[in-house]
């Protein structure tokens with residue numbers, strides 16, 4: 095039995111989903127990191143997360159996700175080319191330390207955007223860094239060189255949320271009536 | 285052997301440490317969460333983190349910390365009163381869902397501030413919520429009710445970093461010459 099309250103909540107959430115904002119996780123392999131990232135994506139209105147996982151392993155989640163994997167679709171790709179094709183014509187921003195990296199607060203996330211995050215140990219691959227339209231970094235003022243990947247994702251994605259709230263991008267649905275109901279159906283009857 | 289480069293880096297970091305910004309973690313018990321929080325604090329210039337842990341357990345870290353526990357001092361308190369006394373006269377902001385919660389972006393973090401985060405499962409205790417000067421929340425636009433605690437901490441603390449960068453609070457050292465050298469000594473010869 096689905097209550098009217100539950101159904102309304104689901105529609106309210108789906109009407110805020112941002113079709114043109116997504117994440118590409120490159121070989122992020124710890125379940126608690128991937129779980130926390132999906133949970134953040136849900137809160138920012140990201141409905142689809144892409145994972146690049148050439149080893150073909152199926153990602154696992156832990157209780158940290160608070161079941162976010164039910165609400166955020168994870169699409170696993172075997173190559174960067176495949177992920178790029180699935181993303182379509184968006185700006186690809188790599189969260190990556192490099193000589194050409196911009197402060198993450200200087201970038202316009204109201205444009206169609208995918209943010210790429212790298213592996214816990216090795217960071218973003220050379221291939222993915224080269225393919226990105228820009229590199230972005232969160233300023234580090236301490237001794238440690240990098241943040242935990244799920245933390246970096248949250249900091250950048252809530253900046254995107256801030257900009258998109260300000261631009262009114264959550265005010266009108268981005269999904270069509272048809273898509274809204276297809277998603278609602280899948281959420282209600284998984 | 286300490287190279288000059290290493291020593292200069294250490295002094296540079298210590299000169300950005302914010303004496304009047306801190307974190308109080310209430311019963312945050314998963315090592316990967318506490319570790320990620322310390323790593324974030326280091327990057328934001330927080331030198332001391334307080335943990336409220338009535339069970340008296342000593343917190344543990346995992347590799348996620350990237351050894352941030354070497355650079356951020358963790359002080360464990362057995363009661364809220366003890367933690368409050370150690371904090372001194374700062375505004376205590378509880379990251380906590382409540383009727384009186386403000387959007388975290390509306391708060392002034394350039395004032396002497398401690399941000400309190402709650403337990404993974406049970407959130408902020410009633411006692412701590414009552415003791416806080418204000419409650420703050422990160423807007424959630426999805427199905428899941430809350431973020432991972434280390435993620436919530438990062439989102440709020442990088443907003444504090446943004447405000448403090450803008451206000452010039454990282455431009456001049458907040459620690460005295462004496463304190464700078466005492467910290468440097470402890471970091472070099474732990």
Ligand SMILES: C[S@@+](CC[C@H](N)C(=O)[O-])C[C@H]1O[C@@H](n2cnc3c(N)ncnc32)[C@H](O)[C@@H]1O
Nearest residue numbers: 189211212213214217218231232240241243246
């Ligand atoms: C733990 S870091 C990887 C560290 C790796 N040793 C390196 O140098 O790239 C994992 C991922 O988190 C993201 N990340 C961590 N800290 C970041 C920061 N300050 N700015 C932007 N992205 C960051 C990046 O996507 C990075 O690839």
Ligand SMILES: C[S@@+](CC[C@H](N)C(=O)[O-])C[C@H]1O[C@@H](n2cnc3c(N)ncnc32)[C@H](O)[C@@H]1O
Nearest residue numbers: 379401402403404407408421422430431433436
């Ligand atoms: C997983 S949450 C606790 C959830 C708990 N069921 C509750 O309702 O409070 C752990 C801690 O993360 C912080 N937190 C999580 N999401 C937050 C948000 N959207 N705004 C502010 N703080 C948040 C709070 O400090 C919270 O106590």
